[in-house]
Amino acid sequence: MRRLTTVALATCLCIGPFAPSAAAAGEVNLLANPGFESAAARWTCGAGTATTWGGHSGQYALTGTPTLASTAECAQVVPVRPGSSYTVSGWVRGGYAFLGTELGGTWSPPSGQWTRLSVPFTTGPTTTTVRVYVHGWYAQAAFEADDLVLSGPDSPSTVPAPPTDLSPSETTSHSVRLTWTGSPGAGQYRVYEDGTLRATTGSEPSVTLTGLAPGTSHTYAVSAVTTAGESALSQPVTTNIMPAQATPPYAPRSVATSIPAPGQVWLAWEAVQTATDGYNVYRDGVRIAWSYGPAYLVTSVPPGAHTYEVTALNSAGESPRSHPVTVTT
Numbered sequence: 001m002r003r004l005t006t007v008a009l010a011t012c013l014c015i016g017p018f019a020p021s022a023a024a025a026g027e028v029n030l031l032a033n034p035g036f037e038s039a040a041a042r043w044t045c046g047a048g049t050a051t052t053w054g055g056h057s058g059q060y061a062l063t064g065t066p067t068l069a070s071t072a073e074c075a076q077v078v079p080v081r082p083g084s085s086y087t088v089s090g091w092v093r094g095g096y097a098f099l100g101t102e103l104g105g106t107w108s109p110p111s112g113q114w115t116r117l118s119v120p121f122t123t124g125p126t127t128t129t130v131r132v133y134v135h136g137w138y139a140q141a142a143f144e145a146d147d148l149v150l151s152g153p154d155s156p157s158t159v160p161a162p163p164t165d166l167s168p169s170e171t172t173s174h175s176v177r178l179t180w181t182g183s184p185g186a187g188q189y190r191v192y193e194d195g196t197l198r199a200t201t202g203s204e205p206s207v208t209l210t211g212l213a214p215g216t217s218h219t220y221a222v223s224a225v226t227t228a229g230e231s232a233l234s235q236p237v238t239t240n241i242m243p244a245q246a247t248p249p250y251a252p253r254s255v256a257t258s259i260p261a262p263g264q265v266w267l268a269w270e271a272v273q274t275a276t277d278g279y280n281v282y283r284d285g286v287r288i289a290w291s292y293g294p295a296y297l298v299t300s301v302p303p304g305a306h307t308y309e310v311t312a313l314n315s316a317g318e319s320p321r322s323h324p325v326t327v328t329t
Helices: none
Strands: 049-053 060-064 074-079 085-094 097-101 104-108 111-122 129-135 143-151 164-169 176-181 188-193 196-201 206-209 217-226 237-240 256-258 265-268 279-283 286-291 295-298 305-314 325-328
Touching (some): 085 097, 085 129, 097 143, 164 217, 188 206, 196 206, 256 325
Antiparallel strands (some): 049 060, 060 143, 085 111, 085 143, 176 206, 188 196, 188 217, 217 237, 265 295, 279 286, 305 325
């Protein structure tokens, strides 16, 4: 397997709400890493594949550049239930794109717009796994793929592999966000804190734990769960919760703005050293978002002139608001 190359930005970007890389509401996505947010993890990919910034949702998408000898394929083997109905779907754009399994597939002609592909199939009486693939076509233009979904019942006989790449981030004085690379076929994850079950999540490989005490340290591990049972625990990680502060932070300074695209406003400001709990973003006097770092991309901005302000947060409270800036979109 050739590892995907991830094109990453050199700075932390905090982006407005977006649709997660997961199945539609009410469904369980049996694919692991369906939006390629963790590069090639859980996928087996050929030559010409990479993850690039931007996509249908999330921060990254798969880009495949076929050659005369390669279709730039990525595939994932998933445990399934014999004699059951499934649907594999996903979003593609660019050159010719093919999506499916050994039990049926579909394709899309070249297009500059995101197109949703979907194909239903039924497993045979002895089928216990399927191979989900996405690829382009020999010597044709590059394609992109994102938000792939395999929906249907999980396997009753195959215990999933343990999650990998467990990582803490966005640590504040009272919370921590955990992300990991999920397990094929898993529709649920259990999060353990210091050896005790702390939370149970759905198929999304992330969780934010709150109510933690400032200045404490905790060790976390995650398992994957299916009808067949619970996986072994992931490799544990230990994180330190930010210490308490005696006074609230000062107001953020030097708020700068730009308009990267219609309906968007990019905000950036000087980092506040004691803003251990991130920042609040206000538009026209109303709080619209929270950002962990000193930048934020506001999306779905109504037309017209709007005034933005930012505050800094820590365990002692919220700072005064920054000097207001007005942006016309």
